[in-house]
Amino acid sequence: MHTSLLDILRCPFCGTALAIAENEALSCAGDDIESGVLGCECCAFPVVAGIPVMMADERTQQALDALEADRGDEALLGLLGLSDDWARRDRFHALTTKDSATYRDVLELLCTDAEGTYFLYRFTDPTFVAAEALLRAIGQQPWPVQGRMLDLCGGSGHLTRVLSGLRPTEVGDLVPSTVLADAHFWKLWLARRFTSPDSGAVCCDANHPLPFSRGTFSTVLVADAFPYIWHKRLLADEMMRVADADGVVVMPHLHSSLGDNFSPGDRLTPAAYRALFESHQPRLFSDERIFEDIVERHVVDLTCDVSPEQLGGEPSFTLVASARADLFRRYELTDEREVTGQLSVNPLYRVERHGASSVLTLTFPTTEYEAEFGACRRYLPDRISVDADLTGPILRETLGVRYEELRDRRVVIDAPARYC
Ligand SMILES: C[S@@+](CC[C@H](N)C(=O)[O-])C[C@H]1O[C@@H](n2cnc3c(N)ncnc32)[C@H](O)[C@@H]1O
Numbered sequence: 001m002h003t004s005l006l007d008i009l010r011c012p013f014c015g016t017a018l019a020i021a022e023n024e025a026l027s028c029a030g031d032d033i034e035s036g037v038l039g040c041e042c043c044a045f046p047v048v049a050g051i052p053v054m055m056a057d058e059r060t061q062q063a064l065d066a067l068e069a070d071r072g073d074e075a076l077l078g079l080l081g082l083s084d085d086w087a088r089r090d091r092f093h094a095l096t097t098k099d100s101a102t103y104r105d106v107l108e109l110l111c112t113d114a115e116g117t118y119f120l121y122r123f124t125d126p127t128f129v130a131a132e133a134l135l136r137a138i139g140q141q142p143w144p145v146q147g148r149m150l151d152l153c154g155g156s157g158h159l160t161r162v163l164s165g166l167r168p169t170e171v172g173d174l175v176p177s178t179v180l181a182d183a184h185f186w187k188l189w190l191a192r193r194f195t196s197p198d199s200g201a202v203c204c205d206a207n208h209p210l211p212f213s214r215g216t217f218s219t220v221l222v223a224d225a226f227p228y229i230w231h232k233r234l235l236a237d238e239m240m241r242v243a244d245a246d247g248v249v250v251m252p253h254l255h256s257s258l259g260d261n262f263s264p265g266d267r268l269t270p271a272a273y274r275a276l277f278e279s280h281q282p283r284l285f286s287d288e289r290i291f292e293d294i295v296e297r298h299v300v301d302l303t304c305d306v307s308p309e310q311l312g313g314e315p316s317f318t319l320v321a322s323a324r325a326d327l328f329r330r331y332e333l334t335d336e337r338e339v340t341g342q343l344s345v346n347p348l349y350r351v352e353r354h355g356a357s358s359v360l361t362l363t364f365p366t367t368e369y370e371a372e373f374g375a376c377r378r379y380l381p382d383r384i385s386v387d388a389d390l391t392g393p394i395l396r397e398t399l400g401v402r403y404e405e406l407r408d409r410r411v412v413i414d415a416p417a418r419y420c
């Protein structure tokens with residue numbers, strides 16, 4: 001973590017600022033703290049692999065003890081959930097000492113359930129596509145991205161990468177423009193290593209007060225996560241507290257209790273979610289409409305907010321709250337063609353060489369994935385042939401006149417380096 005993160009970090013329990021303890025646990029490279037201990041007026045928090053852990057559970061205490069006993073590796077393995085599993089610990093060391101290790105390799109080691117599948121293919125699932133377009137749309141206005149942005153419950157940083165792209169941290173910038181926060185350390189570790197290395201990461205529990213100072217962020221994003229939080233009233237107040245006066249709260253893909261959802265969480269009705277954000281002037285948008293607009297018309301229309309009654313039993317919707325009325329306009333989406341990572345075939349495709357061509361076949365990882373995210377067929381073709389070798393590194397020139405089409409349809413994606 002960059003030391004400037006201390007300007008905005010606050011203890012979730014006593015609310016005071018934090019200072020670095022000058023002890024043996026401290027390891028820095030310039031202004032970046034790799035590991036160490038942060039102290040507030042009530043307790044201490046470990047920083048491991050550059051990630052401050054602002055929690056007070058048993059695992060965090062063990063990490064703190066390990067750090068203070070000069071066993072930094074033990075602290076890391078404990079937070080990653082690998083303490084007692086020697087085979088996985090050895091595999092983790094073997095993998096992470098190799099430069100060639102990919103996000104997919106380490107993800108498969110750290111997560112063995114359906115969440116791993118969700119994250120690996122996250123960059124092109126329909127809910128990501130909608131959230132990404134919404135963020136890029138509001139990012140066209142200069143103001144929302146002038147300050148820092150928070151991706152709360154941000155998982156392993158896929159949308160954080162989109163936020164960072166709205167206002168990249170420039171050479172010479174001391175402070176990352178974007179902060180990713182999640183309760184699971186392993187997700188943050190993957191984000192810092194692969195998905196969104198330019199952002200700061202903070203491990204914290206969104207069921208508690210957020211570990212940030214008031215009025216810190218111009219954008220507070222919670223995507224596909226709010227229903228998993230039990231203390232919704234507290235979190236809504238906290239999201240509005242950490243947003244600045246002009247700040248925007250963005251919540252794509254909110255599960256409604258009036259519709260059917262996969263992995264629903266503890267859902268509320270649209271009216272109840274809206275009431276939680278009442279003081280920040282929330283507006284609701286139909287996810288079905290947002291998706292159709294993006295896929296068919298390349299538009300995000302924030303003039304067409306709807307009432308809870310109009311949403312009816314739609315399974316999910318999007319909430320955007322801001323005092324800035326000029327945010328709520330119609331945005332034409334511009335094609336995003338710059339490559340910030342590396343061009344890769346979407347991992348949902350199986351690639352086979354046929355002479356000089358490559359044949360790509362859409363292959364869902366599981367039937368459950370297909371059931372949940374099958375709407376990706378609206379842009380991903382079942383099968384497509386390209387006159388180029390797509391089994392190795394891909395350059396724009398490799399794709400020639402097919403470049404625009406393959407990017408548009410998300411058959412070829414701009415993935416982080418060493419993603420899969
Ligand atoms: C479905 S994932 C969405 C991840 C990310 N927002 C995205 O759109 O890619 C839900 C995320 O919420 C996080 N989460 C759940 N409960 C949390 C809590 N109490 N505090 C912080 N994060 C939490 C999970 O760890 C998970 O990464």
Ligand SMILES: [Zn+2]
Pocket residue numbers: 011012013014015016040041042043
């Ligand atoms: Zn404290």
